[in-house]
Amino acid sequence: MKKVIIGVFVLFLAVPNVINAQVQKEKVLGDTAKYLLLNMNLQKEITDAVDYMYNFDFRKAEVEFNWIKYNFPEHPLGYFLYGISTWWQMMPNLEKESPLGEEFLAHMDTAIAKAEAMIEIDKDNIEANFFLAGSYGFQGRYHSEKKNWGRATNAGRLALKYLERTHGNESFSPEILFGDALFNYYSVWIREEYPLLRPVLFFFPKGDKKLGVEQMKTVATNAFYTRVEAIYFLMRIKAFELNETFDALRWAEYMNEQYPNNPYFHRFYAQMLYTAGQFQDAERVSLEIMSRIKDGKVGYEEMSGRYASFFLADINRKRNEWDKAEAYYLQTIAYSNALELEESGYHIYSLLHLSEYYVQEQRYDEATPMLDKIRDNTKRKEETNKKARELEKEIKKKKR
Secondary structure, three states: OHHHHHHHHHHHHHHHHHHHHOOHHHHHHOOOOOOHHHOHHHHHHHHHHHHHHHOOOHHHHHHHHHHHHHHOOOOOHHHHHHHHHHHHHHHHHOOOOOOHHHHHHHHHHHHHHHHHHHHHHOOOOHHHHHHHHHHHHHHHHHHHHOOOHHHHHHHHHHHHHHHHHHOOOOOOOHHHHHHHHHHHHHHHHHHHHOHHHHHHHOOOOOOOHHHHHHHHHHHHHHOOOOHHHHHHHHHHHHHHOOOOHHHHHHHHHHHHHHOOOOHHHHHHHHHHHHHOOOHHHHHHHHHHHHHHHHOOOOOOOHHHHHHHHHHHHHHHHHOOOHHHHHHHHHHHHHHHHHOOOOOOHHHHHHHHHHHHHHHHOOOHHHHHHHHHHHHHOOOOOOHHHHHHHHHHHHHHHHHO
């Protein structure tokens, strides 16, 4: 935590020097438009900063965000971008407890306070309502990741309140459409996936999943501040909900090319290559990930390693190259244990494939504890549990 605070303090100290070195910026910006979201000169000036952020060069990005805070101290934009920057620092493993969580919430709280001050002057200020909806929306995502359901629900309720005020104003800016897109898709998705929540959602307006996807495509190709966030959701929807693997792969390849140092996009690209059966490329990309973990690159840690090592293990298993496959499966198990993700599919299938191999090689003493772990972490009706019991029976027969 001290390092984070010191880093932020250093950035604040650096702001006057940055501004002195870039006095021409004020001339470029000229008279600020009423709405910063519409200020194209500002967008041009901070394009590199946004790219730095998504490419995990947070220090360079935040120097620029501090410039925004310095020049527009009463506007939520700088604080909102700082919040997103902190969010992406946590993104490689959102389940992991981190002091960055409180820092993220503080940035979004400040953005909310700045936007509320704007609302007091003009209740219908579209831009202020956009930042309120976005800030509360991000806080809701954070609390849902942490399973703080009460806080997540309250943040979501407030996000929807302000989203309703911006609804129908997408002609103002493609940024506005992002909230509508998310609501249209996920309001239906939640009803479908979580039927117990339907009574809670009864009084909420109904969405339209197909429209939500089309809106997200529009944001992904036309927005500036929310473009990458829209692509993130679009990739996940296409990959895991619409089963449009090759479309998801196309987006994943594009994002990996745009932001080659982003560990989330890197591993998502590897996952889509593996899912699409493009094993040679999946192996190459997974090896890149493992190399970056070894080198201690920012954001590359156990979660990325769990994905990459499993893909490498399974690719080598399919080739019947068990020396490599065994080592990578064991690595996947180690990463899963470190992350306390023993019930995850990557962990369970690593245990199962190794157990099958050990039974085949008559290494029963190594297979038995793995089969016990499979049974402990799966339900009896699950296929992996059934296979584990079958292998246990096979071991008993062979030991007689």
